[in-house]
Amino acid sequence: xxxxxxxAPLLVLVGVVSVQFxxxxxATLVPRIGTTGSVLLRxxxxxxxxxxxxxxxxxxxxxSDWVTVGLxxxxxxxxxxxxxxxxxxxPIGVAVTIEFLGPxxxxxxxxxxxxDLVAVLAAGLGVALVSGAFDSAWDRFDKVGIAFAxxxxxxxxxxxxxxxxxxxxxxGLDGLALALVVxxxxxxxxxxxxxxxxxxxxxxxxxxxAVLSSVLPYSLELVALRHLAQRVFGVLLxxxxxxxxxxxxxxxxxxxxxxxxxxxxxxxxxxVIVLGAxxxxxxxxxxxxxxxxxxxxAPDPTIAPG
Numbered sequence: 001x002x003x004x005x006x007x008a009p010l011l012v013l014v015g016v017v018s019v020q021f022x023x024x025x026x027a028t029l030v031p032r033i034g035t036t037g038s039v040l041l042r043x044x045x046x047x048x049x050x051x052x053x054x055x056x057x058x059x060x061x062x063x064s065d066w067v068t069v070g071l072x073x074x075x076x077x078x079x080x081x082x083x084x085x086x087x088x089x090x091p092i093g094v095a096v097t098i099e100f101l102g103p104x105x106x107x108x109x110x111x112x113x114x115x116d117l118v119a120v121l122a123a124g125l126g127v128a129l130v131s132g133a134f135d136s137a138w139d140r141f142d143k144v145g146i147a148f149a150x151x152x153x154x155x156x157x158x159x160x161x162x163x164x165x166x167x168x169x170x171x172g173l174d175g176l177a178l179a180l181v182v183x184x185x186x187x188x189x190x191x192x193x194x195x196x197x198x199x200x201x202x203x204x205x206x207x208x209x210a211v212l213s214s215v216l217p218y219s220l221e222l223v224a225l226r227h228l229a230q231r232v233f234g235v236l237l238x239x240x241x242x243x244x245x246x247x248x249x250x251x252x253x254x255x256x257x258x259x260x261x262x263x264x265x266x267x268x269x270x271x272v273i274v275l276g277a278x279x280x281x282x283x284x285x286x287x288x289x290x291x292x293x294x295x296x297x298a299p300d301p302t303i304a305p306g
Contacts, residue, residue, distance in 0.1 A: 003224065008223075008224040008228040009236060011220040011223060012236045014220055015218075015221045016217070016236060018213070018216045019212070019240070020092070020244040020246070020247040021247045021250075022208075022209045022211075022212030022214075023092055023213065024251035025205060025209050025251060026042065026209050027088075027251075027252055032202055035088060036081065036193070036194060037193075037194030037195070038084050040187045040190075040191025042209050042210045043076075043077070043180060043183055045209075045210035046210040046213075046214040046215065047180040047181055047183075050173060050215070050218070051180065053173065053177075054173035054174055056174035064169070065170070068165050069169075069178045072175065073178075073182025073183040074183070076179055076182075076183035077182075077186040079152055079156055079159050080187075081187065082149075083099060085145075085148040086146075088145070089142040089144050090145035091248050092244050092247060093241065093242075093244045093245030093246075093247075093249075093254065093256055094131065094260065095148075095152075096240060096241050096245075097241040097267050098130065098150055098153060099152045100241055101124065101150075101153050103153070103160055104123055104271055104275070105157065106160060106161070108120040111274065116274045119269075119270040119273040119274050122269070122270045123270035123271070126263040126267040126270065129259050129266065130259075130260045130263035130264055130267070131146050234275030235272050237271070237275060238272045241264050241267050242264060
């Protein structure tokens with residue numbers, strides 16, 4: 001297929017679908033080998049594949065560069081671990097919607113436009129609906145899962161900021177590859193405690209999740225962003241909560257109620273308003289880091305939770 005400004009959006013959509021279905025499959029792995037074991041498998045395989053592609057140099061780096069990469073790797077580890085922990089307690093559509101508030105708020109704050117701040121308040125209302133804050137049976141919602149999803153959102157925002165700093169300090173994929181090494185090392189001591197529960201099927205599923213959540217969407221978005229305006233990219237990323245709900249329904253048979261669907265619609269609409277207007281300075285949430293994994297305006301969605 002020839003890639004141009006007309007076909008590039010399709011590649012981004014395929015990447016979004018890939019990330020969220022990867023997250024849905026991860027939700028099937030977490031109950032079997034635990035949160036940290038699942039995160040370790042994903043990060044390990046993503047690191048091996050992207051490190052082989054980037055072949056980053058370890059020499060000639062300043063202390064400041066290593067601090068930046070270390071913090072970036074820490075954010076990656078914390079973001080993925082908290083998100084996977086939320087999947088043990090919440091439907092994936094709910095988890096992604098709550099998590100999405102983090103990067104959305106960051107983008108609105110950076111834009112400093114009153115309209116964007118109002119949109120984030122509307123998104124906050126949407127998250128309240130999705131999480132059941134107005135439901136008479138509030139106790140049926142897992143507050144631990146909500147807390148983990150909120151932490152994942154905060155870490156996603158930190159990831160965006162640190163990805164930009166890494167992109168300025170490192171060429172190409174070097175910074176992302178090195179940060180993945182750091183995140184894998186940080187998660188390994190905890191993830192390896194679950195290794196006695198791993199089967200070959202679990203390892204194969206971990207490889208598939210790494211490809212779906214990191215390698216495939218990164219590759220697609222990297223190509224698409226050469227032909228795509230940031231505004232269009234931001235709007236397409238705004239569909240992630242809805243796609244996550246679809247993945248939860250198809251893979252996990254998770255069904256959201258009417259109030260949760262309405263809340264998700266509010267979040268998606270707010271995201272379109274905020275991210276669809278981004279033209280430069282403010283950063284869009286998420287994407288694989290691909291946007292050139294650490295570009296100043298579009299941090300990497302492929303490594304993002306999912």
